[in-house]
Every structure is written in C-alpha cells, then in structure tokens.
Amino acid sequence: MADSKKLLEIAARSSIPVLLCGESGTGKEVMARRLHAMSDRAQGAFVAVNCGAISPGLVESLFEGSCRGAFTGAVSNQQGFVRAADHGTLFLDEIGELPLEIQTRLLRILQERSVTPVGSQQSIPVDFRLICATHRNLQAAVCAGKFREDLFFRLNVFPIRLLPLRERIDELRTIAVEIWRELSSRNLTESELKSLCQFPWPGNVRQLKNVLERFQLLQNLGETLDDILSSEPWDFRSLQNIHVQELSASLYRSVKTPAWKSIQETLLQCGNNKTKAAARLGISRGSLCYQIKIHNQQLRNLEN
Numbered sequence: 001m002a003d004s005k006k007l008l009e010i011a012a013r014s015s016i017p018v019l020l021c022g023e024s025g026t027g028k029e030v031m032a033r034r035l036h037a038m039s040d041r042a043q044g045a046f047v048a049v050n051c052g053a054i055s056p057g058l059v060e061s062l063f064e065g066s067c068r069g070a071f072t073g074a075v076s077n078q079q080g081f082v083r084a085a086d087h088g089t090l091f092l093d094e095i096g097e098l099p100l101e102i103q104t105r106l107l108r109i110l111q112e113r114s115v116t117p118v119g120s121q122q123s124i125p126v127d128f129r130l131i132c133a134t135h136r137n138l139q140a141a142v143c144a145g146k147f148r149e150d151l152f153f154r155l156n157v158f159p160i161r162l163l164p165l166r167e168r169i170d171e172l173r174t175i176a177v178e179i180w181r182e183l184s185s186r187n188l189t190e191s192e193l194k195s196l197c198q199f200p201w202p203g204n205v206r207q208l209k210n211v212l213e214r215f216q217l218l219q220n221l222g223e224t225l226d227d228i229l230s231s232e233p234w235d236f237r238s239l240q241n242i243h244v245q246e247l248s249a250s251l252y253r254s255v256k257t258p259a260w261k262s263i264q265e266t267l268l269q270c271g272n273n274k275t276k277a278a279a280r281l282g283i284s285r286g287s288l289c290y291q292i293k294i295h296n297q298q299l300r301n302l303e304n
C-alpha cells in the first residue's frame, strides 16, 4: 500500500492512464478520487461510471452522447460520460465488464481523443484523464477472448495493485482508527484493534467499515467487537478472481510465517485443544478459529 500511495503521487504528475487492480472493497474508487484531487485536473469533473451496471442498448449514447431525435426517447441532446469528463477525469469502474462492442468504441475514443455523438456526423475533441479499475484478472479475460488485447495495452499503461486488507495489517490499524474516529468519541482499545487485525476481511475496507458501523450501534447493548466478528462472513468468494499463482505465493507466505508455525506447534502441544492453545498464544479462541479456517480454505482453494 505504501508503494501504491507512492505510485499514485507519481501518476498524479501526468495524465497517464492508470489501471487500479484489486479485490472488491480494497478502495479503488477512493484511490481514483484521490488521484484526481492530486492532479492538475482537480478543478475539472470526476465522472465515475460503473461499466457493469450500464444497460447494453444505451452504452454508445451514454459514452459518446446523443443528439435530440437520434432514437426513440432521445428528447434532448446528451453530452455523454466522456464529454462530461472534459478537462477532468473519467473513472471506469469494473472495466472488465465492458461489452466487446463498446471496448472497440472506447479504443477509438482513446486513439482519436474525440467522440461522435449518436445521430451526429461530427466528431468533438475531448481532453480527459482515464482511470480504470477492475477486480478481475484482465489478462485472463484477454486470453479468454472477452477483453480486447489492444485495449488492454492502452489501459495498462500505469497499473497500481491494491493489496487485500489482510495483507496490509499495519495500514488496517490506521484505516480502522480513521473510520472509528468518525463514528465515536472514544478510542478503540488495543484488544479491539488486535481482533480487527486477526480477521481475514474478505470484503476488505468495505467490510471493515460495515463492522465498525455496526459495532458503534450495538456496543451500548453489550455486544463486543469479537461478538460481531464471530458472525461476520469470512469466506473467500473474492479470492476466486485471484490468479492461482498469486494465491500460491500468498499461501507460501502464510505457511512460512512464524504466526502459522507457532499456531501449529501450540495446537500440537495442547493436544488440539483450541481454548488452551488460544490462551497460550494470547489470542481469542475465535481468532484462532479464523486463522485455522483461512489456512484450510487456502489449502482447499489450491487443490481445486
């Protein structure tokens, strides 16, 4: 993450296209907005488009605009997303979901730096900075014929990968404290922060934020953070999109870390009694169970 922040600063100095990759909820849109705010286009518009939520029949007009009367329902001239981002930033979220036909159109817009509204013959020059985001492996989509290779190379000029929250424990504390500060006047205790750091966060910062918001509401009813975490989904649906090699590397790291090794050893010494082992390790039984579940799930993912 420190690296991604540094890369963001470098990218902000130019109008180079940026591709943000990372699991859902890692903060790609937050990063895109920061990049825009740090750039010399900050006074221009930041236009965010979720490519997965656009109705296929309207894609062209939504992107390039349309003239009044160009099709049924076109009651007025529409400038479209690209012109709305003129002198600003166009953020295309979930770029991997963009239909192939519009990929071709986007490629042309990027090459010609102009748009031709539906129902018009005239091309209009545009000057925008493009930031794309994806939680998918775009290279795999190219191999599967679902994403144009030439467009991939146009977008992948300055890629920035956002690590999953579970791989940036130091930053997790800072983010949790920041989010909590907005919610409560008291500080998170050291033991609460420890519990947060031991959770795998498959939904990343989005899930962390949801948990803290819920905790803030329920703490007055006697709920502890551990109570809330123990009912949180920890499954690894979001890992499905991670390339197997990446997964192997992260499994390799987790197996090699002293934490997992000491968990294994302690469990062995305690005859697999999780309560005793957790007490000896100085963590809650729930946290120990998470660690074991993560490890077993990673092993299963590797086998599949």
Ligand SMILES: Nc1ncnc2c1ncn2[C@@H]1O[C@H](COP(=O)(O)OP(=O)(O)OP(=O)(O)O)[C@@H](O)[C@H]1O
Pocket (backbone or CB within 6 Å): 022, 023, 024, 025, 026, 027, 028, 029, 030, 031, 093, 133, 135, 175, 178, 179, 205, 206, 209
């Ligand atoms: N550094 C951060 N500090 C505080 N909140 C954050 C931070 N990063 C992300 N968030 C919050 O987490 C949530 C998810 O962030 P965001 O939408 O940027 O993620 P994303 O990677 O774009 O997700 P998706 O791929 O699902 O679109 C938002 O509510 C956002 O405000």
